[in-house]
Amino acid sequence: MxxxxxxxxxxxxxxxxxxxxxxxxxxxxxxxxxxxxxxxxxxxxxxxxxxxxxxxxxxxxxxxxxxxxxxxxxxxxxxxxxxxxxxxxxxxxxxxxxxxxxxxxxxxxxxxxxxxxxxxxxxxxxxxxxxxxxxxxxxxxxxxxxxxxxxxxxxxxxxxxxxxxxxxxxxxxxxxxxxxxxxxxxxxxxxxxxxxxxxxxxxxxxxxxxxxxxxxxxVAPFLSSRTQPHTKHDFFFIGRLEPEKGFEDAARAARLAGVPLQVIGEGAGRALLEERYPEVTLHGWCNRAQMADRLRDARCVIVSSRVPEPFGLAALEAVGSGIPVVLPSHALLAAELAEAGAAFTFPTGGIEALAAKLRRLADDDDLVLAMSEKARSCAPHLANTxxxxxxxxxxxxxxxxxxxxxxxxxxxxxxxxxxxxxxxxxxxxxxxxx
The missing domain is CATH 3.40.50.2000 (Glycogen Phosphorylase B;)
Incomplete structure (x- = not known):
């Protein structure tokens, strides 16, 4: 009925x-x-x-x-x-x-x-x-x-x-x-x-x-056309700038790894990032078209939430676009994405471990290319249309x-x-x- x-x-x-x-x-x-x-x-x-x-x-x-x-x-x-x-x-x-x-x-x-x-x-x-x-x-x-x-x-x-x-x-x-x-x-x-x-x-x-x-x-991918993340250099954090989302963890890990970080999102943590991490590029809130335009430059998307995320929309939108993801092991999607070869995981709150994953992705174009292909392949099976x-x-x-x-x-x-x-x-x- x-x-x-x-x-x-x-x-x-x-x-x-x-x-x-x-x-x-x-x-x-x-x-x-x-x-x-x-x-x-x-x-x-x-x-x-x-x-x-x-x-x-x-x-x-x-x-x-x-x-x-x-x-x-x-x-x-x-x-x-x-x-x-x-x-x-x-x-x-x-x-x-x-x-x-x-x-x-x-x-x-x-x-x-x-x-x-x-x-x-x-x-x-x-x-x-x-x-x-x-x-x-x-x-x-x-x-x-x-x-x-x-x-x-x-x-x-x-x-x-x-x-x-x-x-x-x-x-x-x-x-x-x-x-x-x-x-x-x-x-x-x-x-x-x-x-x-x-x-x-x-x-x-x-x-x-x-x-x-x-x-x-x-879930709809961020990008409708094919991207080549292995030819890009920037890492992206997408989410609200609130402590539970781990935005500062992403910034600290990017600094330790020596990789450029761009942040899409708004919240009370913006002032902290501006003061302590001037090297980070802040875009604020973006609509879908703006996000798609920026993420064409993405090598990887970082999900660093300290909450056991029940779904992780940004992670799947990235994976569906062929962009590899790094996310905490407590995220409920973590095991599926890692098993599919589309993501790396790290212990929740583990800054050094996250930085190590970022360094590895920054240094290995072949790895990023392989993860990108696996991401496109697995994405349709992990969410609804x-x-x-x-x-x-x-x-x-x-x-x-x-x-x-x-x-x-x-x-x-x-x-x-x-x-x-x-x-x-x-x-x-x-x-x-x-």
Whole structure:
């Protein structure tokens, strides 16, 4: 059964990276496939505003005053009222609610509003916030991957947040509210993982995995035409300039290796790079066309995140362009890319080890050429295309609607049961989603 409508829920309605890009892409391709879409967004309308969008006109927490951010981040009353009102006034048995992002504006209050339609809610795990209060399974002060069980006593008493224990306590409170409103431990939920290895992290958090599905993100290469990275000299870092992304690790390693580094991305770390690493070329945020133009000069792309990246979009966009990648061993794609011969890995946070890989790539044109060819060959097998991503989403929605109908059937009136039979293709949809 195809959904009668999909309500896409995300903090932002503009394509600013990550979950926002994918939620906007989902809106476009679902509409093109003839599925009505309502976009429920926490932000203000902009030049890239979605059609049929509901905007709360809110600001991201980082752009608000401290007290406003503390209170609104725990419980956004406007988000609750608006979403509860939409559900009460417009919900139908064929409506799917797909949550892409909630931690920057919308808050856990949306989960309270969605409880009446829980069986038709999809939670897209672009990150680990559903399982881990700091969203990354990382101990920021120690710059190490966290091995503690989320929300255990040891977790709650460990200062792992990049801003201090006060922020850890606030995030833990927010996590408790989310679990109270949408209890992921005691009841299964429809959760989309972007890589199968995320399942282990979620199970460690005690989350029921019986209704999890893995749907890898759609990836389009940075470059549409063939490049020759073995004839180039520059190394590139692509990502937000935030500590968890390891941008300074890339800069330090490039300096140690004596290789030129170009950085595409924006964030609070820009000032640090300008002050401490004047040899680095900073491009700031770039659109797709600008990125393609710059990456024609790339010998290699560096992914140096200190978080166990669930997907690593930049890595796959580079590999699909025939550009070798160096990435941390904890990245969930690391083993696949290294086995395919398209990437080198290094221990997360290991500056010397990263520098050694960069030196090797800088000194060996034949190696870079071989890795480039292997990258082009393996890339199509590691991610979805836009078309296959749409097919996977529609199959998932069909399974969810089928399960919801079956769950209601014993208690519904005869007229309702007749309507349920009319949906017809539930068995086929379940098989397609398997």
């Amino acid at each position: 195809r959904p009668g409508r999909v309500v896409l829920i995300n903090d932002r309605s503009a394509e600013i990276g990550g979950a926002s890009n994918l939620s906007c892409l989902a809106a476009r391709i679902l509409r093109e496939a003839g599925v009505p879409v309502t976009f429920f967004a926490g932000d203000e309308p902009s030049g890239m505003t979605q059609p049929q969008a509901i905007h709360l006109n809110g600001k991201p927490l980082v752009e608000r005053g401290r007290l406003s951010a503390l209170a609104g981040g725990l419980y956004n009353r406007d988000a609750y009222k608006a979403l509860r009102g939409w559900v009460a006034g417009h919900d139908k048995p064929s409506t799917i609610y797909h949550v892409h992002g909630w931690s920057k504006i919308l808050s856990p209050s949306i989960f309270r509003a969605l409880m009446p339609v829980r069986e038709r809610v999809v939670l897209h795990a672009h990150d680990y916030f559903l399982a881990c209060p700091n969203g990354g399974f990382i101990n920021y002060p120690a710059s190490s991957i966290c091995t503690l069980d989320p929300m255990s006593l040891r977790c709650l008493t460990t200062q792992c947040d990049k801003r201090g224990y006060h922020q850890k306590a606030w995030r833990s409170t927010r996590h408790l509210l989310m679990q109270r409103f949408f209890a992921l431990r005691s009841r299964p939920a429809n959760i989309v993982l972007v890589h199968e290895q995320m399942r282990g992290f979620f199970k460690r958090a005690g989350i029921d995995d019986s209704r999890m599905a893995t749907i890898r993100n759609p 836009t078309e296959s991503w749409l097919e996977a989403l529609l199959a998932l929605y069909a399974r969810i609607l089928d399960d919801a109908i079956k769950a209601r059937a014993p208690t519904q009136a005869p007229k309702e049961r007749t309507g349920a039979r009319a949906f017809g293709t539930a068995g086929t949809a379940r098989e397609a989603g398997a």
